[in-house]
Each structure stands twice: as structure tokens, then as C-alpha cells.
Amino acid sequence: MTLAEPPDDTALSTRCRILSTAARFFQEIGYQKTTVADIAKTLGMSPANVYRFFDSKKAINEAVVERLTGEVEAMIAAVADRPGPAADRLRAIIHALHRDSAERITANPRMHEMVEAAMTESWGVCHHHVDRITAVMERVIAEGVRAGEFRVADPAQAARYVQTAILRYCHPVLIVRCPGDIAPPLDGMIDFLLAGLRGG
Structure with missing residues (x-):
């Protein structure tokens, strides 16, 4: 029997930070005006890195x-x-x-x-x-x-x-x-x- 891999705390933390940042943008400027690039820039990462966690x-x-x-x-x-x-x-x-x-x-x-x-x-x-x-x-x-x-x-x-x-x-x-x-x-x-x- 193979044990499941433990959850990646770093990945979970990054997902949470992306969601918190996105929620703030949605509240401040609206969903339609928010871009993945906005979220990535605020978090100091590239849009490609955001897409590692969410495909859209x-x-x-x-x-x-x-x-x-x-x-x-x-x-x-x-x-x-x-x-x-x-x-x-x-x-x-x-x-x-x-x-x-x-x-x-x-x-x-x-x-x-x-x-x-x-x-x-x-x-x-x-x-x-x-x-x-x-x-x-x-x-x-x-x-x-x-x-x-x-x-x-x-x-x-x-x-x-x-x-x-x-x-x-x-x-x-x-x-x-x-x-x-x-x-x-x-x-x-x-x-x-x-x-x-x-x-x-």
C-alpha cells in the first residue's frame, strides 16, 4: 500500500494568497476590471505562476x-x-x-x-x-x-x-x-x- 503524498503547505499558502488578493481586487475595482496580471503583480509573481494554481x-x-x-x-x-x-x-x-x-x-x-x-x-x-x-x-x-x-x-x-x-x-x-x-x-x-x- 502506497501512502498518499502529504499536502504541500507552500502550495496551499500560495493558493490562499491568490484568492485573498483576487477577492480584494473584486471588491475594490470589480470582477470585470480585474486581470490575472493585476493579481500576479500584487503578489510579486508572474501570471504564469498564478496559472499553475488556477487555469483561468x-x-x-x-x-x-x-x-x-x-x-x-x-x-x-x-x-x-x-x-x-x-x-x-x-x-x-x-x-x-x-x-x-x-x-x-x-x-x-x-x-x-x-x-x-x-x-x-x-x-x-x-x-x-x-x-x-x-x-x-x-x-x-x-x-x-x-x-x-x-x-x-x-x-x-x-x-x-x-x-x-x-x-x-x-x-x-x-x-x-x-x-x-x-x-x-x-x-x-x-x-x-x-x-x-x-x-x-
Whole structure:
């Protein structure tokens, strides 16, 4: 049996530095204006060296988005793991998703360029993120069913309905582009969704 090679800490460090630098450029000047040459120059390396780790700017953006979505997923999982009624936890998850997206887009107005690029060029990254968030909601809804709080036959389907219903409130691009007065207040939407889950 051959042992696997240990991870190259230097390579991992270089990848992390590339991603951190790229994320800063995406935030400061936008995804479209950022070039691999910009990233390489800031890091004191050649573009060819950057391409040793990522074969394109698209690949860099995918990795940046994956790191960002991973942070969101960890936050949501922590909320789901709290003690208390499933309804309270589901409400807290939706509020956390909305607050996180709104705060990030306010702090980094150019973030929507990065998100739009990921949606256009790397839909798989976004799709997997949505699937993982939906899976957390499904788990909470299933726990609510077992506790007698909710009456739904299919928690997975219910979670997909909830995810679709809150898209307007939690998608960074929609938060920027859609006026706040065209949708019901977030808590009103959550009340509506919880009523549906309780009524089956």
C-alpha cells in the first residue's frame, strides 16, 4: 500500500494568497476590471505562476465564491444546530441569510459583479450552494415534523418551496436591483411560510 503524498503547505499558502488578493481586487475595482496580471503583480509573481494554481480567472472566481459560500453555509448550520423550536430556528436562518447578503453587498458594492459572473460562467458553484442551504432547511423542517410543529409530507419539497419564496430577500443581486417596496416585509413572508408548514 502506497501512502498518499502529504499536502504541500507552500502550495496551499500560495493558493490562499491568490484568492485573498483576487477577492480584494473584486471588491475594490470589480470582477470585470480585474486581470490575472493585476493579481500576479500584487503578489510579486508572474501570471504564469498564478496559472499553475488556477487555469483561468473564472477558476479563481469560482474558488473565491466557494470560500464565500462556505462561510455562509457554516453560519447557517450553526443556527440550525441551536436548541429550540424548529420554527424559531427556521426564522433565524432566513433572517441570517438576508442580513448576511445585505451586509456583504453594502460593504462591497461590487460584489454583485462577482456573483453575476459565477451565475453566468460557473452555475454549478451557485447550484451546489443553494442545494446545501436547502438541505439545512430540510433538516430543520424534518425536525419540526418529528416534534409535531409542522405538518408536511415531504420536508425536502417544503424546503425547496421555502428557498424559492425567500430568494428575493437573500439573493445579493436581487437585493441590489429590486426596490424594497415591491415585496412584503420579510417577517410577513416568514409568517406566511410557517403557517403553511404548520397547516400542511
